[in-house]
Amino acid sequence: MNSSGPSGSASVGRCDVLIAGGGPAGCAAALALVRAGARVALVAPMGTPDWRVGESLAPDARPLLQRLGMLDRLAADRHAPCYGNQAAWGRDALTAVDYRFGPYGEGWHLDRSRFDAAFLEAARAGGACWHSGHVRGAQWQHGHWQITTGGGSVLQAGYLVDATGRAARLARRAGATLIRSDRLIAVAGLLGPPRTKKVEWERTSLVESTGWGWWYNAPLPGGGRVVMAMTDADLLAGSHLLDPGVWWAQAHRTGHVRDRIARWKGPPRRLRVLAVGSSCASPAAGPGWVAVGDAATATDPLAARGIVSALATGLVAARAILADRAGDTDALAAYARRTTAIHAEYLRAHAAQYRREQRWDTPFWGRRHQGAAE
Known part of the structure; x- marks a missing residue:
């Protein structure tokens, strides 16, 4: 220059x-x-x-990474494989998308x-x-x-x-x-390695809806785990999710997220609030x-x-x-x-996608259903 x-x-x-x-x-x-x-x-x-x-990085990033000359570097950096995602959305049972049957194969947990x-x-x-x-x-x-x-x-x-x-x-x-x-925010916590090393790792991300929003959970390379509670900024005070103890208790009131974090000690030492709208x-x-x-x-x-x-x-x-x-x-x-x-x-x-979840008549879901109908 x-x-x-x-x-x-x-x-x-x-x-x-x-x-x-x-x-x-x-x-x-x-x-x-x-x-x-x-x-x-x-x-x-x-x-x-x-x-x-x-x-988490979806497998359809592969052609872009190839064009940028970064695909081999991604493999060399040993990010963990991601085989797909699971969701309890619109019903209690999980539905799954398996990347390995798609055109680009597995994705990555980064x-x-x-x-x-x-x-x-x-x-x-x-x-x-x-x-x-x-x-x-x-x-x-x-x-x-x-x-x-x-x-x-x-x-x-x-x-x-x-x-x-x-x-x-x-x-x-x-x-x-x-x-x-919208004004969607994430209240995010990082969980360190589990209390026991005898953990069978799942290689998928997980989404689970709840009355005030929804949860996201995914493994990280090295044995950690990210867990995020999603809600609207104006609903945060009423949910008390900024309190790590409440956040942890709410995570354990779920079905599938609770199972994913059962071997982790909590709550996290601190939480971060992120704008994700x-x-x-x-x-x-x-x-x-x-x-x-x-x-x-x-x-x-x-x-x-x-x-x-x-x-x-x-x-x-x-x-x-x-x-x-x-x-x-x-x-x-x-x-x-x-x-x-x-x-x-x-x-x-x-x-x-938000219209598929009709189980709760709450402000979080009501405003999304109203917006979808307009």
């Missing part, structure tokens, strides 16, 4: 594309762009959070920190220039972006990619509206900028498509930027239209 500046002043780095965010969406865009010869700057914090939603670190490492090795920190300011002027980072760097870029997640901070700053469909940026692109991943289209964990969507939007956004640079004046608008259409189709499928 070139830099210049008068003596004694901060230098200005120049690049073709600046990507804010170092998750799978931002790194997928970076990998595609640097391989096409673009100068890319990636602004992302050093390290990864100790907890992120997205510990060590998410290792997964994200591998993508960032690949983007840097491919030629992306990494700046540790966050984007603090971004202004579009004279046909380029003037960007400042938390570390004091000043960068100029022809294009800005918002990979900042559900908040879509930069897309909103560029003029997009964030449209939220559905939203989209409207539009998801404009002159000189695009949103990718959750910043473009954020989906309910029930859909199990967050990482796949991140990789796909990163790749398609990179292609749109390259087309725009080559003179296709409709490329970015076409990306925005495509993202809107995909999110609309997701919302239809999302409503149909």
